[in-house]
Amino acid sequence: MMLDGKMYADRINALPPYLFAAIDELKAEKLKQAINIIDLSIGDPDQPTPEHVVEALCDAVQDPSTHQYPSYEGMPSFREAVARWYDKRFDIKLDPEDEVLTLIGSKEGIAHLPLALINRGNIALVPDPAYPVYKIGTILADGVPHIMPLLAENGFKPNLDSIDAKIAKKAKLMFLNYPNNPTAAIADEKFFKEVVDFASDNDIIVCHDNAYSEVTYDGYRAPSFLQMKGAMEVGVEFHSLSKTYNMTGWRLGFAVGNAEILAGLGKVKTNVDSGVFRAVQMAGIAALKGPQDCAEKMRAVYRERRDVLIAGLKTLGMAVEQPKATFYVWAPVPHGHDSLDFSKLLLDKAGVVVTPGIGFGDYGEGYLRFALTKPVEQIKEAVGRMRELEI
Numbered sequence: 001m002m003l004d005g006k007m008y009a010d011r012i013n014a015l016p017p018y019l020f021a022a023i024d025e026l027k028a029e030k031l032k033q034a035i036n037i038i039d040l041s042i043g044d045p046d047q048p049t050p051e052h053v054v055e056a057l058c059d060a061v062q063d064p065s066t067h068q069y070p071s072y073e074g075m076p077s078f079r080e081a082v083a084r085w086y087d088k089r090f091d092i093k094l095d096p097e098d099e100v101l102t103l104i105g106s107k108e109g110i111a112h113l114p115l116a117l118i119n120r121g122n123i124a125l126v127p128d129p130a131y132p133v134y135k136i137g138t139i140l141a142d143g144v145p146h147i148m149p150l151l152a153e154n155g156f157k158p159n160l161d162s163i164d165a166k167i168a169k170k171a172k173l174m175f176l177n178y179p180n181n182p183t184a185a186i187a188d189e190k191f192f193k194e195v196v197d198f199a200s201d202n203d204i205i206v207c208h209d210n211a212y213s214e215v216t217y218d219g220y221r222a223p224s225f226l227q228m229k230g231a232m233e234v235g236v237e238f239h240s241l242s243k244t245y246n247m248t249g250w251r252l253g254f255a256v257g258n259a260e261i262l263a264g265l266g267k268v269k270t271n272v273d274s275g276v277f278r279a280v281q282m283a284g285i286a287a288l289k290g291p292q293d294c295a296e297k298m299r300a301v302y303r304e305r306r307d308v309l310i311a312g313l314k315t316l317g318m319a320v321e322q323p324k325a326t327f328y329v330w331a332p333v334p335h336g337h338d339s340l341d342f343s344k345l346l347l348d349k350a351g352v353v354v355t356p357g358i359g360f361g362d363y364g365e366g367y368l369r370f371a372l373t374k375p376v377e378q379i380k381e382a383v384g385r386m387r388e389l390e391i
């Protein structure tokens with residue numbers, strides 16, 4: 001049998017192309033030549049998981065009762081810890097029974113949500129630039145992503161008034177993410193209130209991704225979408241322990257909000273996965289219920305790096321804004337370049353890896369994403385190397 005790649009389903013062929021192949025190749029080549037690369041493209045914390053969380057896992061894993069299949073929706077004690085954390089942090093009362101669902105990382109839940117809500121050809125409103133999972137999850141459910149451009153002039157928030165009324169009426173789902181990856185933009189309550197009204201008027205389910213709610217600076221505290229009046233009727237919020245507690249490898253997240261929507265997602269999950277290892281959930285309880293000074297430390301580490309990078313990029317003449325949240329800096333590409341060729345140039349001539357904005361969608365063109373997941377010394381070194389490039 002000759003497969004020739006022709007065995008793939010249309011939905012796989014419909015996935016957007018992978019744009020980083022050229023950069024990956026160049027990076028591999030440089031590493032082979034033992035060239036010292038500074039990789040500022042990685043959206044993954046470099047700091048370890050807090051010790052008390054690791055200890056909780058070690059204790060839990062010694063108990064054989066954690067070794068069997070967990071419950072699909074998550075341990076009641078984990079869901080209670082989530083509800084308690086939401087109450088303390090956002091003053092939102094959640095019923096751990098049906099308004100909290102444990103996820104194998106929030107990516108898993110976001111990717112599966114369209115399977116519960118989208119029929120073939122249904123529209124999902126997807127921001128651009130964005131975390132790719134919103135668009136890809138829609139395509140994998142045979143849905144049609146409709147792009148909401150995130151423009152600098154609108155503070156990288158979608159302009160809801162510019163969405164065609166017919167599209168809005170037909171749309172089933174809307175994805176949002178503030179604090180935002182990759183633009184580092186934040187949303188205020190006024191915007192979230194507009195979203196609730198828009199969603200109620202058009203019968204749209206809102207999926208808000210709040211992965212970076214705890215990665216904030218300068219006294220800014222990010223809101224929860226669910227704090228808005230009426231939000232619980234139209235939406236769910238996805239959250240994760242990945243960024244708050246440096247736990248990306250552990251695969252632990254959760255969805256909260258409207259019970260009916262969560263039940264749909266739960267139904268998909270019951271049939272495709274078997275939940276999160278109980279010992280990992282117990283470590284998650286330790287993270288959510290334990291001392292929160294680890295999150296404060298995390299913020300201080302990124303803030304220092306942010307300040308160093310912003311100051312450095314400004315000395316190079318780059319027009320960057322100081323983000324109030326996330327561990328990204330979204331910087332305009334210097335004139336005369338596009339995001340991909342400038343990223344290649346940076347890697348080739350300076351050994352600095354950044355993510356070209358085009359990788360997050362067409363409206364990401366013209367920007368570069370720097371991740372603050374490397375120590376200050378490396379960030380300084382990266383800026384120094386960029387200075388020698390005389391861009």
Ligand SMILES: *Cc1c(COP(=O)(O)O)cnc(C)c1O
Nearest residue numbers: 105106107131181211240242253
């Ligand atoms: C990192 C990140 C997540 C978290 O993913 P997990 O699967 O929970 O590790 C979700 N959304 C965005 C936008 C992210 O950048």
